[in-house]
Amino acid sequence: MHSPFPSRFFRPVSQILAFASLILLSGCDLNFWKMQGHQTTMIANGPVAASQLSLFWVTVWVTLVIFIIVGAVLAYATIKFKARSDADEHAEPPPQGHGNPMVEIALIAASVFALVIISIPTLKGIWYTHDVPEAQKADAYNITATGYQWWFKFDYPEKIDGGAGLVTGNELVIPVGRPIRIQLRTVDVIHSFWVPKLAGKVDMIPNRGNFLWLQADAPGYFWGQCAEYCGDSHAVMRFRVVALAPMEFAAWVAAQKAPARNVAAAAGAAPGPRPQLATFKQNEYGYSEKWADGSPINPLQNWVDQQKPAATEDAALIAEGKALFGTKLCLACHTIRGHGAPGIAGPDLTHVGSRTTVAGGLLENTPAQLARWIAHPELVKPGNKMYASGYVPMNIKVADAEAVALAAYLTSLK
Numbered sequence: 020m021h022s023p024f025p026s027r028f029f030r031p032v033s034q035i036l037a038f039a040s041l042i043l044l045s046g047c048d049l050n051f052w053k054m055q056g057h058q059t060t061m062i063a064n065g066p067v068a069a070s071q072l073s074l075f076w077v078t079v080w081v082t083l084v085i086f087i088i089v090g091a092v093l094a095y096a097t098i099k100f101k102a103r104s105d106a107d108e109h110a111e112p113p114p115q116g117h118g119n120p121m122v123e124i125a126l127i128a129a130s131v132f133a134l135v136i137i138s139i140p141t142l143k144g145i146w147y148t149h150d151v152p153e154a155q156k157a158d159a160y161n162i163t164a165t166g167y168q169w170w171f172k173f174d175y176p177e178k179i180d181g182g183a184g185l186v187t188g189n190e191l192v193i194p195v196g197r198p199i200r201i202q203l204r205t206v207d208v209i210h211s212f213w214v215p216k217l218a219g220k221v222d223m224i225p226n227r228g229n230f231l232w233l234q235a236d237a238p239g240y241f242w243g244q245c246a247e248y249c250g251d252s253h254a255v256m257r258f259r260v261v262a263l264a265p266m267e268f269a270a271w272v273a274a275q276k277a278p279a280r281n282v283a284a285a286a287g288a289a290p291g292p293r294p295q296l297a298t299f300k301q302n303e304y305g306y307s308e309k310w311a312d313g314s315p316i317n318p319l320q321n322w323v324d325q326q327k328p329a330a331t332e333d334a335a336l337i338a339e340g341k342a343l344f345g346t347k348l349c350l351a352c353h354t355i356r357g358h359g360a361p362g363i364a365g366p367d368l369t370h371v372g373s374r375t376t377v378a379g380g381l382l383e384n385t386p387a388q389l390a391r392w393i394a395h396p397e398l399v400k401p402g403n404k405m406y407a408s409g410y411v412p413m414n415i416k417v418a419d420a421e422a423v424a425l426a427a428y429l430t431s432l433k
């Protein structure tokens with residue numbers, strides 16, 4: 020019973036400690052306090068997310084009112100009846116009465132009222148977010164997303180409602196203003212598909228067809244994340260969603276349907292001096308938030324720029340990388356349409372150069388990061404299958420200079 024500290028002293032101290040540890044845990048990140056990070060649910064950029072966010076606020080306001088009332092009564096009782104002297108502290112408790120029926124009935128009625136206020140929008144929200152509303156069904160665009168340890172495959176099946184008939188990985192490109200109905204599949208364990216600014220998460224469960232729908236109100240670049248623990252690299256199993264206006268979307272589809280780009284090298288030309296493989300710290304996964312001149316990066320513009328071939332390309336280096344893609348057996352696991360690579364264990368790389376990220380949304384898609392990944396995937400992403408099921412059993416070793424050539428080749432695949 021007798022703590023070394025009087026509770027008068029101890030309680031505020033523990034509260035200050037709890038608050039301080041919250042600040043420390045947040046890493047003093049301003050975005051944490053503004054709740055404006057890449058994966059915030061406080062920003063809704065589509066009707067599904069908006070419906071979920073408004074439900075969140077209804078719940079917050081109702082419970083805040085309850086909190087204030089209960090807190091005020093508690094504070095009043097605590098101050099009014101607190102022991103004011105030693106004698107008070109050791110006095111007999113005052114006579115205990117039983118509750119007042121009117122007060123109890125009023126409290127029950129108030130609780131029911133609060134629950135009704137919350138449950139009406141909850142039920143409406145569940146109905147609305149479950150599936151594309153009937154009136155918009157005809158306009159829905161179908162995509163299948165499949166979870167792999169630790170990346171996402173996106174299929175645009177041709178058979179369903181005239182889909183584009185293409186496959187891509189880790190970047191889901193969608194048309195704005197249309198409901199997107201996403202079939203959720205997995206080839207291994209349970210994953211969860213989550214694009215916080217567009218819609219809440221839904222699990223991808225083995226042998227069970229799940230789906231969700233979402234819609235983007237305006238063109239944008241959104242972060243997605245696997246939200247169900249799925250093994251070693253679960254925390255870095257990410258993806259991006261790029262929402263484009265209808266014309267731009269159609270252009271993207273046409274570009275993606277084309278076979279891989281060829282960069283012709285003059286016969287007998289030797290590659291120019293190749294850059295040194297950059298060194299990165301093991302946990303260095305940062306994303307550039309600013310251009311070289313210090314102005315903030317517009318991620319959508321960055322994505323658009325990524326669609327175009329680089330101004331300077333070393334055709335001979337690219338040709339060397341293309342040959343290595345065969346001799347190093349990369350083609351056993353990756354498809355590059357038009358270049359004779361048929362593998363399906365890893366992401367489709369036919370247009371990998373046009374994506375802004377690689378390694379399951381983990382690294383920025385720059386030649387340096389690509390080479391880093393190809394040379395030593397095991398140092399980037401713990402447990403990844405490219406290393407565990409490829410490099411180790413197939414005895415694949417990629418020297419730094421070879422990784423640079425492979426990166427140049429893959430970068431050219433716009």
Ligand code: HEC
Nearest residue numbers: 169170347349352364365366377378379403404405408409
């Ligand atoms: C055992 C099959 C296998 C082999 C062999 C293999 N990969 Fe992979 N690769 C994968 C898998 C699986 C992933 C996804 C890993 C992840 O993100 O967790 C991947 C990811 C990649 C990515 C990132 C793609 C993206 O969109 O995120 C690139 C680039 C890549 N591999 C290039 C190569 C190259 C170059 C080689 C040959 C040196 C190679 N791979 C050999 C299976 C393989």
Ligand SMILES: [Cu+2]
Nearest residue numbers: 210245249256
């Ligand atoms: Cu996962």
